[in-house]
Amino acid sequence: MANEKLMFDVIVCGGGTSGTAAAVAAARTGAKTLLIERLGALGGQMNVFGPPGFSYAHLFSPCGEQVIAGFAQEMHSRLLKENHAVPHSDADNVYRKGTGYTFSFVDPEWWGLEIFQVLEEAGVTLLLHTLVVDVTKDGDKVTGVVVENAAGRSEIGAKIVIDCTGEGDIAVRAGCDYELLPREQNEPHSVCFTMDGVDWDEFMTYMKENPDDFELRGPIGMSKEEKIENLRKVNDPTEIGEVMGFFSILDKLLKTGEWHAYSGMGFFMAPRPDGGKNGVIQAHFQHSAQVPNLWSCDPWDLTKGEIECRKQIIIAAKAFKKYVPGFKNAYIVKVGTEMRLRDGRRIMGDYKLRGADVVAGARFYDCIGKSAFPAGAVHTADNHTLGSVVQEGEVGGMAPNGGSYDIPYRCLVPLKVENFLVGGKHVSTDRAAYLRFLQETVVTGQAAGAAAGLCVKKGVTPRELEKEEHVKDLQDFLRTQGVILEGVN
Numbered sequence: 001m002a003n004e005k006l007m008f009d010v011i012v013c014g015g016g017t018s019g020t021a022a023a024v025a026a027a028r029t030g031a032k033t034l035l036i037e038r039l040g041a042l043g044g045q046m047n048v049f050g051p052p053g054f055s056y057a058h059l060f061s062p063c064g065e066q067v068i069a070g071f072a073q074e075m076h077s078r079l080l081k082e083n084h085a086v087p088h089s090d091a092d093n094v095y096r097k098g099t100g101y102t103f104s105f106v107d108p109e110w111w112g113l114e115i116f117q118v119l120e121e122a123g124v125t126l127l128l129h130t131l132v133v134d135v136t137k138d139g140d141k142v143t144g145v146v147v148e149n150a151a152g153r154s155e156i157g158a159k160i161v162i163d164c165t166g167e168g169d170i171a172v173r174a175g176c177d178y179e180l181l182p183r184e185q186n187e188p189h190s191v192c193f194t195m196d197g198v199d200w201d202e203f204m205t206y207m208k209e210n211p212d213d214f215e216l217r218g219p220i221g222m223s224k225e226e227k228i229e230n231l232r233k234v235n236d237p238t239e240i241g242e243v244m245g246f247f248s249i250l251d252k253l254l255k256t257g258e259w260h261a262y263s264g265m266g267f268f269m270a271p272r273p274d275g276g277k278n279g280v281i282q283a284h285f286q287h288s289a290q291v292p293n294l295w296s297c298d299p300w301d302l303t304k305g306e307i308e309c310r311k312q313i314i315i316a317a318k319a320f321k322k323y324v325p326g327f328k329n330a331y332i333v334k335v336g337t338e339m340r341l342r343d344g345r346r347i348m349g350d351y352k353l354r355g356a357d358v359v360a361g362a363r364f365y366d367c368i369g370k371s372a373f374p375a376g377a378v379h380t381a382d383n384h385t386l387g388s389v390v391q392e393g394e395v396g397g398m399a400p401n402g403g404s405y406d407i408p409y410r411c412l413v414p415l416k417v418e419n420f421l422v423g424g425k426h427v428s429t430d431r432a433a434y435l436r437f438l439q440e441t442v443v444t445g446q447a448a449g450a451a452a453g454l455c456v457k458k459g460v461t462p463r464e465l466e467k468e469e470h471v472k473d474l475q476d477f478l479r480t481q482g483v484i485l486e487g488v489n
């Protein structure tokens, strides 16, 4: 195969939310960059397994400060210009203001088209329909990857390899240490689906007239009455963003056997295609079909989950059509191509971000980006859906004063293995501080790509780049890409 003699500066494995950001960042440092993806489409959880009704969410902290920009902001602005996104909405959002639960919606399908152009403009080489199955090594140094595709098995060389597969599959093959919870402690995994044809006026009237039936949003300390008053002021359903509850319907359906045991009822608003306000709003379900006790690295488990999730989608869609006002004529327009995994390996690096860092609003000398997402927020596969399960000895909660915390570069540098970085869901954290949320994976992906590119330029390893004199250059480069490294709170 022609691949056999190929050599790149940087290889990014996996073209999801982190991998696309990583490849663009690496290429923009001037590095000869290859992005390898097992599918024909790019975007991962962003659009292929999603689409995410939540994207982009949490770019702002609860105190209203934008803490994530960089590649996420760039894609949002680009799509907004073409009317395939909705402006950031916290400031004038009566319902969610002060919660930090902000949505900066983009049309996921356009995102999935536009990303090809962005990669081309950056000069990234793409290799699709190709599975990375291993790395090549010289001692503890990674020297490239082994791939399998329609042409067979071959090797491609690289100065730095980045694992952005979401599961750390490549990192494990490279010999990295990782943490993985036992099967029964994993968050449930889901097949997402989307419904169109909703009568939103009918639905909103129902919600406003039955507020006790819903989980209401509002900043900490806000009374229930104030939350209801704010709900009743909402005109555009996308201001609500996410609807969870339907308590009385759920009670009834559990008794009649028309709902399953694994989730509550709820969905996200997905405005598209042209901006939302004057366009179509779809209902996106990402936790109505979910299965507990599945292990991310056991394909037999995953197969079981795929089968069970399809059964649950049928149950959920039928229940919404029959019992939820506004959904009578709704129909499924998309089912995610595969069940995606909430919980998996975390690859241990030179620093392990902890829940305690999150609640302290920690600052680090090697900050490569920020987050305001709380520690310890996990899904449970029962009729409550959202829970908080902090393991013994771990700490959960939010950063002080509705602020943010730093993500250190050292979380992207795995222990023991050289010339290798991780970006995305599996960077080095404890379970409570898990940086698995979409916007966070864009931050760590972009930083991993930039770091890899700078290592090549400077002739240093990713671990050597941790030195203050080098990390400053990484931070300077990230600032040129619009990444936020400093925050007021």
Ligand SMILES: Cc1cc2nc3c(=O)[nH]c(=O)nc-3n(C[C@H](O)[C@H](O)[C@H](O)COP(=O)(O)OP(=O)(O)OC[C@H]3O[C@@H](n4cnc5c(N)ncnc54)[C@H](O)[C@@H]3O)c2cc1C
Residues within 6 Å of the ligand: 013, 014, 015, 016, 017, 018, 019, 036, 037, 038, 039, 042, 043, 044, 045, 046, 054, 057, 130, 131, 132, 133, 164, 165, 166, 167, 169, 189, 190, 191, 192, 286, 340, 341, 342, 423, 424, 425, 426, 436, 437, 438, 439, 441
């Ligand atoms: C059901 C569900 C609901 C979620 N809800 C939310 C939410 O409400 N808010 C939020 O912020 N986040 C949410 N998340 C989390 C977030 O979307 C993901 O954790 C995040 O997008 C993962 O990014 P990633 O780049 O690490 O992986 P992905 O986006 O999954 O990308 C991994 C890519 O690598 C490719 N790949 C994998 N293995 C290989 C290989 N060996 N060779 C080549 N390519 C490979 C895959 O095909 C994929 O394209 C949710 C996640 C799930 C699963």
